[in-house]
Amino acid sequence: MKKTDLIKAQLRRTIRRDLWLTLGPAIVLIGIAFAVTFYFVKPAPPKTLVIATPQDEGGFRFYARKYEAILARDGIKLEVRPTKGSVTSIELLADENSGVDVAFVQSGTVSAEKAASVVSLGSLSYVPLWVFYRGEPMEDVRALRGRRISVGPEESGTRSLALTMLKANKVDEAPTQLISLGREESIEQLKQEKLDAVFLVSPAESPAIQKLAAVPGIHVLSFARAEAYTRRFTYLTRHVLPRGVFDLAADVPSQDVTVLAPTANLVAKDTLHPALAYLLLRAASEVHGSAGMLDKTGEFPAPLETGFPLSSEARRYYESGVPLLQRYLPFWAANLVDRLWVMLVPIIAVVVPLFRAVPALFLWRVRSRIVRWYARLKEIELQLDENPDRETLGDMLRRLxxxxxxxxxxxxxxxxxxxxxxxxxxxxxxxxxxxxxxxxAPASLEHEAQAVG
Known part of the structure; x- marks a missing residue:
């Protein structure tokens, strides 16, 4: 092999060594930075969401079908899991192994202490408490003492609220008969005079409620002390149902009716993916934003009292609206960008400085091989200042x-x-x-000799 080839091969080996010694630490630092960043990157939201839906409360089955269609537009499958009532839904939501992510529930059903991992996404609508009864007109549930009353199915929100009302008035004990029946069966037995009263929680727009209000001999209880109930139970609100609102031609109801209404609420596990929380809130605005008999346009969804703490995503949604990315990008794209923006941190904090430092470090390694010879050169210059003799000068020239x-x-x-x-x-x-x-040097020596002579 020629000498020039050997020199070229040595040059390539040296350059490769310098590159690895320079780039190696930089690559390790970048790897560590990205590894730490990936630890904080939010995982992608699941494609399936499970919602617990009470079957005989608050029109929740109807709402669930609407949510299912809206979420499907963004590629999210909403799996509806029927439950016996709001109590069961909360229990499933509080159970880590149930697989339930969100639930429709009635306010005032379960205290937050019994479901610490549950948060609220907001209230969706007012769902009045209806007390239909037979007999002489009455102004309050106190007049139901000793009657046969259907208070709703076990574990339902209707039963929970009915018992709360009856217990507050000390009407829940004998001789009062409390019977647990479903909505349809309760209505049928009231019509057949097998019951004296029924408690129902259902939207004012419900056809079943409007039909029952028109049955001769059946009255709707108008709460004369509604304001007192709202002070005692903060999850209740007072509403006045105007005369004739159900049927103007038949004048149903025949007088203004004061009702008490809890709210229908959307609650979730506190581990619900933030992107899905915002998607559900957008769906809630689409489904519940219009006006109803008791609701004003744009009144819902709202951060009302639900008995559960408001989630951080819901709080930001009610304060600032939809996140900026979701306003202009499809759901999947907004979620992808939201997850990957964190990757800018190592790029800005590590990659950019290293991009400038690595060439400078490589140059320093290359120049360091020459720089150490400058010490030899400086040593020779210092010796020159000491007026060396001719022999020393020759030795210095050879070293140079x-x-x-x-x-x-x-x-x-x-x-x-x-x-x-x-x-x-x-x-x-x-x-x-x-x-x-x-x-x-010789001239200097001759001059010195003349001086001595």
Whole structure:
């Protein structure tokens, strides 16, 4: 192999070594930065969402079908899991192994202490408490003492609210008969005079409620002390149902009716993915934003009292609206960008500085092979200032030539070869000084001899 080929091979090996010694630590730092960042990157939201829906409360089955269609537009499958009532729905939501993510529930059903991991996404609508009864007109549930009353199915929100009302008035004990029946069966037995009263929780728009209000001999209880109930139970609100609102032609109801209404609420596990929380809130605005018999346009969804703490996503939604990305991008794209923006942190904090530092470090390694020879060059210059004799000057000249030969053998990339030429120029400067000193040395000796004579 030719000498030039050997030199080229050595040059390639040296450059590769310098590159690895320079880039290696940088690659390790970048890897560590991205690994730490990935730890904080939010996972992608699941494609399936499970919602617990009470079957005989608040029109929740109707709402669930609407939510299912809206979420399907963004590629999210809503799986509806029927439950016996709001109590069961909360229990499923509080159970980590149930698989339920969100639920429709009635306010005032379960205290937050019994479901610490449940948060509220907001109230969806007013769902009045209806007390239908037979007999003489009455103004309050106190008049139901000793009657046969259907309070709703076990574990339902209707039953929970009915028992709360009856217990507050001390009407829940004998001789009052409390019977647990479903909505349809309760209505049928009331019509057949097998019951004296039924408690129902259902929207004012419900056809079943409007039909029952028109049955002769059946009355709707108008709460004369509604304001007192709202002060005692903060999850209830007072509403007045105007005369004739159900049927103007038949004048149903025949007088203004004051009702008490809990709210229908959307609650979730506190581990619900933030992107899905915002998607559900957008669906809630679409489904519940219009006006109803008791609701005003844009009144719902709203951060009303539900008995559960409001989630951080819901709080931001009610304060600022939809996140910026979801306003202008499809759901999947907004979620992707929201997850990956965190990756800018290592790029800005680590990659950009290293992008500038690595070339400088590589240059320093290349130049360091030449820089150490400047110490030899400086040593020779200092000796020149000590007025050395001719023999010492000759030795200095040989050392200078040796340094030049060694530096010429240093492998150097072409883009950095100017450093070699700068060093050789400096060597020439010192060499010229040495040669002038050698040329002047004999003359100096003769001058000294004349001075001695």
């Amino acid at each position: 030539d040796e340094a030049e030969r060694e530096v010429n053998r240093i492998p150097m990339p072409l883009s950095y070869s100017e450093n070699l030429y700068y060093f050789r120029e400096h060597i020439d400067v010192v060499r010229r000084r040495l040669l002038r000193r050698l040329a002047d």
